[in-house]
Amino acid sequence: MVMSRFRKTPPQTICILRLSALGDVSNVVPVVKRLQQVWPETRIVWVTGKAEHSLLKGLSGVEFIVYDKASGFKGMKAIWKQLADTRFDLMLHLQAALRASVLSVGIKAEVKLGFDKARAKDWQWLFTNERIVPREKGHVVEGFYDFLDTLGIAPEMPSDLEWQLPVSDEALAEAKQKCPCDRYVVISPCSSQRARNFRNWTLDGYVEVVEYLYREYGIKAVITGGNRDIEHYYAKEIMERATTPVLNLVAQTSLQGLVALIQRASLVIAPDSGPVHFANAVDTPVIGLFATSNVLRTGPYKWQQWVVNRYPDAAKTYMNKSVDQLSWGERVRHPHAMELIETQDVISQIDRLMAEYQAKGS
Numbered sequence: 001m002v003m004s005r006f007r008k009t010p011p012q013t014i015c016i017l018r019l020s021a022l023g024d025v026s027n028v029v030p031v032v033k034r035l036q037q038v039w040p041e042t043r044i045v046w047v048t049g050k051a052e053h054s055l056l057k058g059l060s061g062v063e064f065i066v067y068d069k070a071s072g073f074k075g076m077k078a079i080w081k082q083l084a085d086t087r088f089d090l091m092l093h094l095q096a097a098l099r100a101s102v103l104s105v106g107i108k109a110e111v112k113l114g115f116d117k118a119r120a121k122d123w124q125w126l127f128t129n130e131r132i133v134p135r136e137k138g139h140v141v142e143g144f145y146d147f148l149d150t151l152g153i154a155p156e157m158p159s160d161l162e163w164q165l166p167v168s169d170e171a172l173a174e175a176k177q178k179c180p181c182d183r184y185v186v187i188s189p190c191s192s193q194r195a196r197n198f199r200n201w202t203l204d205g206y207v208e209v210v211e212y213l214y215r216e217y218g219i220k221a222v223i224t225g226g227n228r229d230i231e232h233y234y235a236k237e238i239m240e241r242a243t244t245p246v247l248n249l250v251a252q253t254s255l256q257g258l259v260a261l262i263q264r265a266s267l268v269i270a271p272d273s274g275p276v277h278f279a280n281a282v283d284t285p286v287i288g289l290f291a292t293s294n295v296l297r298t299g300p301y302k303w304q305q306w307v308v309n310r311y312p313d314a315a316k317t318y319m320n321k322s323v324d325q326l327s328w329g330e331r332v333r334h335p336h337a338m339e340l341i342e343t344q345d346v347i348s349q350i351d352r353l354m355a356e357y358q359a360k361g362s
Contacts, residue, residue, distance in 0.1 A: 005111065007152055010039040011089035016046040017104055018094040019067060021192065022255070023277035024140060025052045027301070028094060029059065030161035031144050036061055037162075038153040045088070047079065047103070055255040058166035067103065080106030092147050093128050096120050101127040113150065119143060137328045141301040159302065163281040167260045175260035178249055184220045185213050186265045189234045191273040196333045199271045201289045201341055203234065207241045208343045209269065209350070214244035217354060219266055224258055224275065227251035267353070269346070271338070276300040285357070287349050291337045297329040306349055310340040 014035060018028050025048060035044060043063070048056065050068045057064065065082065068075055083106075091109035093100070096119060104112065104127050114120055114128030116135075125131065132150040135142060141158055148154035155161060189206055191199035210221040223238055223246060225231035235250040253261060259278050262268055268279040268286040272293045279286035280300040288300050291310035299307050311332065312323050318334040319326070 006090070011042055013043045013045070013086070013088045013090070014039075015088040015091040015107055015109055016044065016048075016094060017091060017100055017107070018052075019047070019049040019069070019097075019100050019103070020052055020095070022052060022055055022274035024095075025049075025056060026165055026274070026277045026281045027141050028144055029056070029165060029281065030141075030163050031092070031094075031148060032059065032062060033162045033164075034148055034153065034155065045086075047107070051255070055259070056166065058168050058256070060166070069099065073102075076103050076106065079103065083107055093124065094144060094147065096122055096124040098122040104128075113147060115143065116146075137296070139297055139299075139301060163283070163302075165259050165278065165281045166256070167263055167282070168256060171254065171256035171260040172264075174254060174257035175264055178253060178257070179222055179247060179261060179264075181220055181247075183218065183266050184222045184247070185267045185269060186222050186224055186262050186275065186279075187238075188224045188268070188270040188273060188275040189238070190225050190228070190231045191271045193228060193230070197331065198292050198333065198335050198337055199273065200230075200234075201271055201338050203237050203241070205341065205343045205346065206234070206238050209346050210238060210242045210246060211244045212347055213267075213350065217350075220245050220247065222247045222249055222261065222265070224253065224261065225250040267350070272298055276303075279303070285353055287346065287353065289338070289341055289346070291340050292332045292334070294323070294326075294329055306353055308341050308345045308349055310337075310345070313340050 018025055045063045047065045050066055053064050053066045065079055088109040091112045093104055093112055093114040096115050101124050111130050112128040113130045114124050116131045117125050132146040135146055145154055145158040213219045223235040231250050235248045239246045239248055262278050262284050263282040265284055268284055270276050271289045276286050276288045280302050286300050286303045288307040290307055291314045294311055295304055295307045295309045314332040314337040315321050315323055315326055318332055318337055
């Protein structure tokens with residue numbers, strides 16, 4: 001058993017294998033912090049993706065090895081060569097994806113701990129020699145927590161894990177320079193682009209919410225995003241249609257600058273995407289917009305009560321099924337599913353959240 005193996009003698013070296021995606025790697029940070037807390041003398045090496053490293057760099061006590069997926073098998077061989085003389089006591093194989101599993105083949109480790117067979121997608125279980133404790137219908141964060149639980153070093157509850165992404169002084173200075181205002185909402189309107197993965201809300205809805213926040217609470221909207229055409233289009237349309245001030249920072253911040261911007265924000269509003277998890281990681285209130293994915297699996301872990309959740313309605317409307325009839329985490333792949341979220345749904349959550357924080361004096 002893995003738990004008994006390291007109970008008396010902590011591992012001297014650990015390899016963490018999690019290449020992507022940005023939101024998911026931000027949810028791995030609590031695992032790293034727990035490892036450091038319990039085994040402070042253990043060397044931790046994290047093999048991750050290129051963009052993900054730009055988010056994580058500066059994470060104290062962690063050595064990074066960066067894999068650029070564009071380099072393909074050649075890049076994998078370079079990493080294997082770099083680690084040729086290293087044999088880890090423990091590998092945490094935290095990504096059930098074939099690319100990560102192929103990369104794991106050339107990394108030497110006495111124990112390669114992966115997901116239980118039910119969660120080991122893409123045949124991950126063939127690439128590991130130990131598996132974590134099973135869990136039915138868990139959140140992604142709980143899946144990572146189960147690695148700690150299997151090792152016997154987990155806190156009592158997943159919610160007791162310590163988040164906090166690295167935010168450098170340079171990133172904070174960047175955020176303040178790009179957005180000098182004190183009260184603002186970060187709106188990241190677009191999710192990452194994947195085939196038949198429809199997660200973007202309507203432009204009309206965003207415009208109404210932007211105007212409502214400024215009119216009712218005096219909170220200015222800051223639009224963020226990457227350098228894709230659709231993200232520039234959303235920002236341009238929101239700015240042109242809104243009758244209230246809007247600051248467009250799409251493709252104008254570094255990833256850590258975005259995290260710093262989110263850390264300083266009064267609120268974040270975004271669909272199922274990295275920024276909802278960044279907000280979760282720096283303890284900024286976030287209203288997630290969900291209809292095509294299951295909040296209970298991929299929502300912002302500490303802020304699920306504030307999510308606008310139309311996933312059950314989308315399942316019924318476009319798949320003629322209840323959530324219980326879907327496989328866990330199954331997507332509703334319909335281009336109009338997000339239109340089930342009405343503007344009033346979002347405004348109601350804004351009002352509830354603002355009332356609660358005003359009552360707390362926040």
